[in-house]
Amino acid sequence: MDTLTLRRPDDWHLHLRDDDMLRLVAPQSAHFARAIVMPNLVPPVVTGAEAAAYRDRIQAAGFARPLMTLYLTEATDPADVVAAHAAGVITAVKLYPAGATTNSASGVRDFDKVRPVLTAMEEAGIPLCIHGEVTDRDIDIFDREATFIDRTLTPLRRAHPALKITLEHVTTAEAVDFVQGNDNTGATITVQHLMANRNDMLAGGMRPHFYCLPILKRDTHQARLRQVATNGDTRFFLGTDSAPHPTHAKEATCCAAGCFTAPHALSCLAHVFEEEGALDRLEGFVSLHGPAHYGLAPNEDRITLTRGAALSLPDRIEGHGQTVTLFDPGHPLHWHVT
Ligand code: DOR
Ligand code: ZN
Numbered sequence: 148m149d150t151l152t153l154r155r156p157d158d159w160h161l162h163l164r165d166d167d168m169l170r171l172v173a174p175q176s177a178h179f180a181r182a183i184v185m186p187n188l189v190p191p192v193v194t195g196a197e198a199a200a201y202r203d204r205i206q207a208a209g210f211a212r213p214l215m216t217l218y219l220t221e222a223t224d225p226a227d228v229v230a231a232h233a234a235g236v237i238t239a240v241k242l243y244p245a246g247a248t249t250n251s252a253s254g255v256r257d258f259d260k261v262r263p264v265l266t267a268m269e270e271a272g273i274p275l276c277i278h279g280e281v282t283d284r285d286i287d288i289f290d291r292e293a294t295f296i297d298r299t300l301t302p303l304r305r306a307h308p309a310l311k312i313t314l315e316h317v318t319t320a321e322a323v324d325f326v327q328g329n330d331n332t333g334a335t336i337t338v339q340h341l342m343a344n345r346n347d348m349l350a351g352g353m354r355p356h357f358y359c360l361p362i363l364k365r366d367t368h369q370a371r372l373r374q375v376a377t378n379g380d381t382r383f384f385l386g387t388d389s390a391p392h393p394t395h396a397k398e399a400t401c402c403a404a405g406c407f408t409a410p411h412a413l414s415c416l417a418h419v420f421e422e423e424g425a426l427d428r429l430e431g432f433v434s435l436h437g438p439a440h441y442g443l444a445p446n447e448d449r450i451t452l453t454r455g456a457a458l459s460l461p462d463r464i465e466g467h468g469q470t471v472t473l474f475d476p477g478h479p480l481h482w483h484v485t
Contacts, residue, residue: 158183158409160183182213183276244295279300279322310331313333314332316386317372355402358397359388359405382440389407411480453482453485458480
């Protein structure tokens with residue numbers, strides 16, 4: 148198979164940042180019709196009014212159809228969330244455990260404090276996107292997702308059975324089991340977690356452009372993710388988690404977490420699906436399962452992927468005074484998007 152025509156994909160987890168970085172990266176997601184945009188700006192996007200203003204800045208920067216989220220804090224007003232959703236300003240709310248990742252200091256420490264918001268969301272049918280990692284310093288970084296599922300997600304799921312949950316950027320077999328074992332639960336999977344494991348990041352030298360959170364796990368977890376991404380399971384769909392940081396912040400003594408995959412995400416995924424003998428299931432993963440989870444129609448227009456000579460990708464993109472290095476899987480990519 149050398150040509151593949153798909154309904155236009157969406158990205159169900161994207162970081163676009165703000166200001167000059169937003170202006171640099173917004174056009175890089177042009178292959179995607181819609182994207183769930185993460186609210187972890189500094190300061191975070193916490194109210195409906197802030198989400199509307201951020202949406203306008205994103206559109207002005209060249210990405211037409213952002214689906215906005217609110218950053219859940221212990222002070223979030225349930226009425227504001229419900230009103231923003233009813234007005235079509237937001238698509239979902241994002242839960243970051245405090246301290247879990249980049250700009251997550253205002254996240255949730257005491258889950259009892261957000262009960263009223265979660266109950267209101269459950270009643271109004273507003274999806275909750277979850278960064279599923281505990282932040283306790285005594286929990287090994289490779290165990291933080293599995294521990295979160297045991298300690299936090301399982302009780303939360305039980306307390307709010309009708310709440311639609313997206314477990315973001317799943318990285319472990321435990322997370323896959325949880326999604327498959329619970330109703331009203333879907334999950335995004337990133338490009339880097341399908342293409343790489345912790346050996347790619349750490350063996351023979353530390354490669355900062357593979358460092359993201361949740362951190363890459365061992366190859367057996369990667370294999371499970373590749374299996375559920377490529378076998379047609381509708382509970383799993385693409386969320387690139389493309390997370391641009393300036394190159395100097397990645398190539399640093401203390402490297403920022405995030406892989407910048409937006410420009411070539413689809414070429415990377417076609418590569419993975421081809422390796423798995425599943426190119427016929429790529430459309431489900433990138434264009435169909437996500438809209439179904441969010442109760443939206445899939446896109447009507449189409450894109451075409453063509454297999455050809457190795458792509459010549461730039462190492463980095465530059466503009467507006469910013470430089471961002473692309474995620475490099477370490478081997479050539481052959482699928483071109485038109
Ligand atoms: O690697 C990551 N980078 N993981 C996240 O959850 C956040 C993101 C970012 O905003 O940089
Ligand atoms: Zn993210």
